[in-house]
Amino acid sequence: xxxxxxxxxxxxxxxxxxxxxxxxxxxxxxxxxxxxxxxxxxxxxxxxxxxxxxxxxxxxxxxxxxxxxxxxxxxxxxxxxxxxxxxxxxxxxxxxxxxxxxxxxxxxxxxxxxxxxxxxxxxxxxxxxxxxxxxxxxxxxxxxxxxxxxxxxxxxxxxxxxxxxxxxxxxxxxxx
Numbered sequence: 001x002x003x004x005x006x007x008x009x010x011x012x013x014x015x016x017x018x019x020x021x022x023x024x025x026x027x028x029x030x031x032x033x034x035x036x037x038x039x040x041x042x043x044x045x046x047x048x049x050x051x052x053x054x055x056x057x058x059x060x061x062x063x064x065x066x067x068x069x070x071x072x073x074x075x076x077x078x079x080x081x082x083x084x085x086x087x088x089x090x091x092x093x094x095x096x097x098x099x100x101x102x103x104x105x106x107x108x109x110x111x112x113x114x115x116x117x118x119x120x121x122x123x124x125x126x127x128x129x130x131x132x133x134x135x136x137x138x139x140x141x142x143x144x145x146x147x148x149x150x151x152x153x154x155x156x157x158x159x160x161x162x163x164x165x166x167x168x169x170x171x172x173x174x175x176x
Contacts, residue, residue: 016053016061023051052086066134082131085123089136091162098140098160105154106130112156116144123156 030049049067056062066084085102092099104112104125112125121136146161 019053019061019063050086052088081129082133084134085132085156087123087134087136091140096162096164098138098142098158098162100136100156100158100160102132102134102156102158103154104130104132104156107132107151107154109151112151114147114149114156114158116142116147116160121158121160125156 115122141163143161
């Protein structure tokens with residue numbers, strides 16, 4: 001008998017299928033609401049919404065939404081003028097570096113501002129009607145002073161050195 005290599009069985013694919021079906025229904029509600037409203041298009045078009053699905057180290061899927069609208073059960077939620085950029089994060093174990101990539105077309109590197117705080121990386125950019133903002137929670141200690149940032153063709157890449165954890169030596173304590 002063939003055994004599925006990831007150990008998820010069919011339930012993983014069934015869960016993904018349910019997630020995609022729910023997302024499709026949600027997007028249909030959004031477009032139906034926009035079409036039925038008959039309202040004139042606001043200046044901040046286009047509507048921008050998406051989601052990214054990744055598999056975490058524990059083997060469970062993680063879904064992250066981005067864009068300038070948020071769907072709800074009633075249809076379209078009010079459009080926000082600030083977009084959440086599509087962001088991807090990864091850890092390069094060999095170089096001990098966290099790499100954060102954010103898609104923010106229509107701005108220049110001078111328009112972008114990155115802040116690294118304790119447990120949080122904030123990315124903000126504005127140029128004309130292009131506004132981006134996201135806050136990324138980070139569960140690793142980052143060395144903000146070693147960060148290298150580049151912005152090329154609408155893609156911001158941050159390379160942040162991870163702080164090395166201090167390995168403590170075990171010492172047996174004699175009990176008197």
